[in-house]
Each structure stands twice: as C-alpha cells, then as structure tokens.
Amino acid sequence: MALKICVVGNSHVGALKFGWENIRSSHRHELTFLGVPGTSVRDLTVEHGIVLPTTNTARKFFLKTSGSEGIALDSYDVVLLVGAGLTLTSALSLTNRWRPYGLLDETIRDSQSQFNLVSDQLFAELISSRVRKSFANRLLRKVTRQSAVRALYVTTPLPSSELRLARSDDPVLSLIAGAHGPSIASLYRNSLERVMGKDKVIFPPAHALVDGAMTDARYSRGSLRLDGEREHPDTDLNHMNAAYGALVLEEVFNRLGSATSSR
Template identity: 65%
Template sequence: MAMKICMIGNSHIGALKLGWKQIRHSHRHEVSFLGVPGVQIRNLAIEHGTVVPTSDHSRKYFEKTLGAESIELDRYDVVVVVGCGLNLIGALSVTGRWRPYTLVDETARDDQTQFDLVSDRLFAEILSSKIRKSLANRYITKMARQGAARVLYVTTPLPSSEIRLKPQEDPVMDLVAGAHGPAVASLYRDAIEQVMGRDKVVFPPADVLVDGAMTDMRYSRGSLRLDGKREHPEDDMHHMNADYGALVLEAVFSRLAGAAGVR
C-alpha cells in the first residue's frame, strides 16, 4: 500500500534522503524530508496539528529541504521522527562517572575511585529518564497528540565501528567500542522501547551493526552532509551514508507493511 510519509529530523536525515534516491524506484510511497541540522532542530513548534519553524535558521531549512513553510500532520499517513539529538553516546554520558557493576571491567572493580557504582535498576531508570526528557520523545508524543495518524521514531545511527581503530579519549566511546558495547547498546535499546513503545521505534537492521553497538564502518564512509554534496569530515564517526539510509528506510517500510491498515 502506497503511503504518504513525512520524515523530520536533524542531520541524520541526510543519509535517509540519499538512500531514498537509491530505492525509490521500487516503492510507491510518497516521501518528504525535513532536515534541520544540529541544535536548530529544537527550533520547531508543533501547534494545532502543524509543525512550523520558530527561528530564521530552521525556517531556512524548511525551505531548503522540504520546499514548504510548514507541515500539516494530518496530511500524512506516517510521520517519522529521525534522530533529533537522542543518541547512544549522549544517553550514556552518565557512565563517565556512574556505572552499574556489570559495566565495570573486572580488573577495575576493586578500584573504588574509578566509577560510582549504581544498581542495574537505577541505571535503567537513568537511561529512561534521559529518553523521556529528550527532544525526540517530546516530538513524537506531541505529534501523536496533534493529529499525526501514525508516528515512528528512527534512532540516531550508532557510532561507526571505525572508533575501534582510533584511540578514544571519550570514556563513553571507549565503553561502546569495548567489551561492554553490546550490553550498553542493549540497555539503551530496551530503554527507548520502554519509553516510546516498541511499535514506534525503528532500529537499524542487525546486519549493519557490529556487536550490536556500532555501525559497520562501511556505512559511515562517504557520508554526505545535508546538502548532499559535501562529505562529513574524515573523523566523523556518527553520520552514515546513502547505503545505510536505504537499509533503514527499508526497515521503516517493512514495519509499515507489517502494520498496513493501521491508522
């Protein structure tokens, strides 16, 4: 069933837009993209069923990426919120000081000064709290309340597996790249599903991931900025390329096909 889909997100929407170019010939969906990079994604208002820019900068991106001044939510079968600042590394920033016992290396467990131990239950609560308060969660909640027929959330890409090849000064990146990576990614995933609802969240397909915690570096190489022309800097470990975008879009479409008729 062909659907009218609107994708709204930050810079990570670039990969999806480029991916759409690769696969659009095999789908009948009508897909629109609004990309507002960086912190400017905060400058949207959702009022009376319409998404509007609240700054000159975000207004510029409405024009540039969507070609419209606003988004009327009820004109779409599905609204897909992408990224919007919620990401694994940010959510795990608390681990710089507080960690559950299971995320402390056995060799460091006797070093009482390295991390403040928290229980697994509290750690899950910390993650959930961050997700509840995130812009992404606020947007999907508000859009669902204001007339969007269906809202999905596409998670921010996990960092590139290239982080394993470069020494990481950031302890959180180090955690994700290390032996505890799969465990933290799983906790993060569980927390997102618990807060947003399993049926609302689309994670990247398992085969683009490495250890469930990183994106295979094949998908971070050659990633382009939102303008679709300039590449991200070489040390960018967070933005993905068109191939990734195409695979994530297929996952979105597959989810929608599974729930066809749900409005």
C-alpha cells in the same frame, strides 16, 4: 498501498534522503524530507497539528529542505522522526560519573573512587529517564497527540565501527567500542522501546551492526551532508551513507507493510 511519508529530523535525515534516491524506483510511496541540522532541530515544535520552526535558523532550513514554513501532519499518512539529538552516546554521558558494577574495570572494582556505583536497575532507569526527557521523545509525543498521522521514530545511527581504530579518549565511546558495548546498546534499545513504544521505534537491521553496538564501517564511508554536495570528514563516525539510509527505509516500509493502521 502507496503512502505519503514525511521524514523530519536532524542531519541524519540526509542518509535516508540519499538512500531513498537509490530505492525509490522499487516503491510507490511519496516521501518528503525535512532536515534541521545540529541543535537547531530543537527549535521545531508542533502546534495545532503543524510542525513549525520557532527560530530563524530553523526556518531557513525548513524552507531550504521542504520549501514550506510548516508541515500539516494530517496531510501525511506517516511521519518519521529521525535522530533529533537522541543518541546512544548522549544517553550514556552519565557513565562519566555513575556506573553499575558490571561496567567497572575488574582490576579496580573494589577500590575505585572515580565512579559512583549504581545498581543495574537504577542504571536502566537512568537511561530510560534520558530517553523520556529527550527532545525526540517529546516531539514524537506532540506529533501523536496532535494528529492522526502514524508516527515512527528512526534511531540515530550507532557510531561507526571505525571507532575501534580511532584513538579516542572519550570514556563513553570507549565503553561502546569495548566488551560492554553489546549489553549497553541492548539496554539502550530496550529503553527506547519501553519509553516510546515498541511499535514506534525503527532500528537498523542487525546485519548493519557490529556487536550490536556500532554501525558497520562500510555504512559510514562516503556519507554526505544534508546539502548532498559535501562529504562528512573522515573523522566523522556518526553519519551514515545512502546505503545505510536505504536499509533503514526498507525497515520502515517492512514495519508499515506488516502493521495495522493504528497510530
């Protein structure tokens, strides 16, 4: 069945948009893309079932990418909310001060004073709390409350595996690239599913990932900005290319194909 799908989110909408161009001939769906980059995505709201920009900056991107000043949700079958500022690294920023025992350097576990210890249970709750309070989760809830449209959340890409080659002093990135990366990413994934609902979250396929915590570097090379004219700089480890976008969209279509028509 052909579906009308609205893809809305921040700059990560770009990968899906360019990916769609690669695979649209294989599908009958109709996709509309709306991207509001950076923190401006937080200037979107939902009122009376319509997604609206609340600032001039957001309005500018709205008009530029969708050609309209608002999106009536019920005119679509599906809404994909992409990224919207919720990332593994943002959720993990708390590890700069609070860490569970298992994330401490074994050589200094018993004497360190840099981190406040929290239990695994509390750490998981903290990650879930970050997800719960995120703009992405709040917007997703507004969409599902104010319309009958089926809403899915497409996760922000995990950082590129080129992270391992980059010399980063960022302790969060070091965690992700290190031995604890897989368990942290798994914890984050579980939190997303627990908070948003397992049937509402779309992750990239496992084969696109490295150790479950990073995106395979081949999907970060040649990523384009939303305007489709410029590439992201080589140092950008967060944005993915059209091939990645196509993979994620296939995951979405698989989910929609195998799902009932429940919200």
